[in-house]
Amino acid sequence: MDYIDYYKILDLKKDATTEDIKKAYRKLARRHHPDLNPNNDEANKKFQQVNEANEVLSDPEKRKKYDKYGKDWQHADQLDAQQQRQYQSQGRGYGGNSYSGGFGGDDFSDFFSSMFGGGGRSSRNSPFKGQDYNADLQLNLLDAYTSHKQTLTVNGKQVRITIPAGVENGQKIKLPGYGAPGVNNGPPGDLYIKFSITDNPKFKRKGNDIYIQEEIDLYIAVLGGEKIIDTLNGKVKLKVPEGTQPDATLRLKGKGFPVYKKENHFGDLYIKWLVKLPTGLNAEQKELFEKLSKL
Structure with a gap:
């Protein structure tokens, strides 16, 4: 796998602070976000590289491994163990001398080869899983x-x-x-x-349940009637009982969101009725309401 310079992707130096990484990521992620670059494969690729670089460099442990081993950073634990075994072997075979220098990237394989006359080939040729x-x-x-x-x-x-x-x-x-x-x-x-x-202006999801609000006028709330509403899979005609109170909630079983990887299993749909009061009444309408209030 080719070496990917995460510092170069984020336009940073290797001594960048955590705050530097955070600022660089936000800037570049915003610039290359797919929503701002529709149908732009190059921007999409760059966005993914920026995310990958941030995931590694913003994590102190991952960054430490990356700085030491470069493209093989995900195999750092195995490589550290191999180095330790080689050091122990060196100590037994060479009068206890030990190597204390530092190296990174692909240098570890060259070091083993030069120190042990090719003895490092087994570690260099060991199979490793590719990067996620x-x-x-x-x-x-x-x-x-x-x-x-x-x-x-x-x-x-x-x-x-x-x-x-x-x-x-x-x-x-x-x-x-x-x-x-x-x-x-x-x-x-x-x-x-x-x-x-992304959020939907009409349908609010909580787990597998969906919540919506629907307006009904005062006359339907008082006398009852019918209301056609939109659901996620089409329109439904509902009966509104007479005397429906403001903020009353109706539950439609199985009309919510599908349950992940469970075929034919759905959450529920909850409808809150919002009673809309009439405005701009004329004199005759006001008189009728006054008569109702006295009955």
């Missing part, structure tokens, strides 16, 4: 309501995926084998997709 990729995918509520296919550009490659109905905001799914190629015939890494569900 992370991507953010923004959906609107109606997109998340139905299963559908989307094509993503991940590290310059087109990946076609099926998004199951019912994904939640912030949810992550794993696509095994869609990450970077493995090292030395190791398995490929995985792709992790994080979903961001």
Whole structure:
């Protein structure tokens, strides 16, 4: 796998502070966000690189490993263990001398080869799993309501995926084998997709339930009647009982959001009635209300 310079992606120096990284990420993520660059594959690719760089450099432990091992940072624990075994072997075979220098990137394999006459080849040729990729995918509520296919550009490659109905905001799914190629015939890494569900002005989602507000006029509230409302899967005609109070709530079972990966399972739809009072009454209408108030 080619070396990716995360510092260069964020336009930072290696001594950048945590605050520097945060500011650079916000600036570049905003500039290359897919919403601001529709149908721009290059901007989408850059946005994903910026996210990947921020994920590594904003995490002190990951950054430490990256600074030490470069593109092989995800295998830092295995490489540290291999180095330790080599140091111990060196101590037994060379009168207890030890190596205390620092190295990073691909230098560790050259060091083993030069120090042990090729003895480091086993570690250099050991298979390692490829790097995992992370991507953010923004959906609107109606997109998340139905299963559908989307094509993503991940590290310059087109990946076609099926998004199951019912994904939640912030949810992550794993696509095994869609990450970077493995090292030395190791398995490929995985792709992790994080979903961001935008708010809907009408439908409010809480878990698998949906909440809406619907206006009815005073006469329907008092006398009863019918009201046609929009749901996520079409229009429904409802009966409004006479004497309906303001803020009364009606529950429609099974008319909410689909349950993730549970076919034919849905949450409920809750409707709050907002009673709209008449305004601009003429003299005759006011007189009628006055008569009603006395009855």
